[in-house]
Amino acid sequence: MTSAISTRGLSKRYKGVAAVDGLDLTVERGELYGFLGPNGAGKTTTIRMALGLIRPSGG
Numbered sequence: 404m405t406s407a408i409s410t411r412g413l414s415k416r417y418k419g420v421a422a423v424d425g426l427d428l429t430v431e432r433g434e435l436y437g438f439l440g441p442n443g444a445g446k447t448t449t450i451r452m453a454l455g456l457i458r459p460s461g462g
Contacts, residue, residue: 404431408453413462415448422448426462 406429413426423445430436438446451457 404433406430407432407434410453410462413449413452414460415445415452415457416460423452423459 408428408430410426410428413423413428414421415423426445426449428449438449440446448457452459
């Protein structure tokens with residue numbers, strides 16, 4: 404199956420503070436995922452990086 408989204412070691416830092424740190428994620432075509440977590444966990448940042456709206460610091 405072909406991956407719709409694939410990340411390896413994805414990270415984003417803001418002024419030295421890690422918002423996302425070392426995320427490995429693969430979503431195959433046709434799969435459905437939900438992002439759950441507390442405020443400030445990096446959910447929106449991860450989605451914005453996946454959509455190309457912001458650049459990751461690494462990965």
